[in-house]
Amino acid sequence: MASLRGTVASKGIAFGHAYKLSIPDLSFEQRTITRVEEEMNRLQQAVRKAREEIKLIRQQVAKKQGEEHASIFDSHLLMLDDPYYMGTIEEIVAKERVNVESALVKVTELLISTFKQLNNLYIRERISDIQDVVDRILAHLLGKSLPNISLIQQETIIVAPDLKPSETVQIDKDYVQGFVTENGGKTSHAAIIARSMEISAIVGAKGATEKIKHGDYLIIDGINGIVIVNPCAKTIETYKKRKKLLHASSKQLTSFKNIMTKTVDHRMVDLHANINHINDVERALENGSDGIGLFRSEYLFMESSRFPTEEEQFTVYTNVLQQMYDKPVVIRTLDIGGDKQLPYYSLPKETNPFLGMRSIRFTLKEKALFLTQLRALLRASPYGDLKIMFPMIATLDELREAKTLLEQVKTDLKKEKIPFNDNIEIGIMIETPAAAFASDIFADEVDFFSIGTNDLIQYTFAIDRMNENVSHLYDPLHPAILRLMKHVLMTAERYGKWVKVCGEMASDERAIPILIGLGLTSFSMDPSAILSVRRLVNTLSQEKMKAIAKEALKRKTSKEVEQLLIEYRLIDAK
């Protein structure tokens, strides 16, 4: 029985066999062969296995993401059935007397280099499809298998170097109990999705892909950040009991569903939900949320196989608004880039994608896409209490340009006599230190601020939020962050604007007392955190928290801030 340590990205206890998502070594030696027929039989068998797998992946993707997304795999199947492609491989095996692996790679390289020369973006983007199919055949020829999340059909824990958000959205909760990654931080988008799916996850577990073998039995202790490999029966028993207790205590929280969030000295607090998908609205309502504080609209784009049309977006936005009835809904415009990629559009390859062409920078460049989204949003505005939010704003010019485009859409809609809310509230995310320091400059031109602490902390400390090597610097309690938060909250108050925190700090039970003390009354978080945050807020006195926050701002390190919280029994000593 061995164990590994990592960072808890999503709480809970999970059991399952390891499913390793790492790509196996597909290297091979070129061999001279004598029996062509034998080689071709090997190829046919490998192709048959690849076909079965692709069909299964197609079926799973259709079930989870729809027929349109699944149709990508039809081209994979066509390639396996292409007589010219297979015939050329056979020709090379027969003529050159080489093993089928060598012939397969040779034909594929030729095909790819022809595709590369074509001046057609669509065809060039099919190269990754070809590579995918060939790797799958090659893996079978070498007696290995290529992993794919959609192939998982038993209780499993995924073990991978890293998980992309586009991979996490394929997870089927009926089978995948949790995941363990070597890389990635607590606020990486894969971690955020794990929390929203309510599956346990541990990130930054160094050595996981080396020490854990495919099929090993694992326990994720997502309370203490431990992964136990091949536990003994007694340990399994102990964790099963713990899991039951955890379940019982989370059930008790349901009594907080229909009560108000209010400090003991009667200060009302709003708890809103962060959602990534239309299906999350139900979870938001079940957990007694006061509204949607952040709808990450980019997931709609990531889960599609092409840019969603205005009509498709309009349908989703109105649906969310109607389900939320008269409760506020903040929809953030497309925030793509960094770790969030689109399967059908290649963002520029950059050395530091988090510092590059992402978010508002992308939408201001791809104006047609942005205008379509703004039009869908404005058209949806009469269906509820919609607010539009622009992400990752760093300069006033960006905000003004975004607002000019919004005005342009309003003018068009007026001409076309299409109804919309002309007084729709507009806000920005405070995610860059530039926006935080200069929040007063923005205040006159927005209705609200929403502090995105995930990015704000990343950019303040100059640490990639995905990089576990620097994750120790990711520190919401650090005085630098607390001072920035105070500055933004005071600016909002001075200018009479409302302000929310929608990054993960909003549900960090160590930070909440201080945020309350700094005057914050609106929090947005994953729906699963709402009830426990409500329970906590309802025990705090805002007046007392003000004094504690004042004291925290004088401390020099986050350890000292933590110590202060321990002294006031707001958190337990470790």
Ligand code: PEP
């Ligand atoms: C944030 O940066 O805090 C935020 C809420 O946005 P995201 O996590 O989607 O980058």
Ligand code: MG
């Ligand atoms: Mg962000």
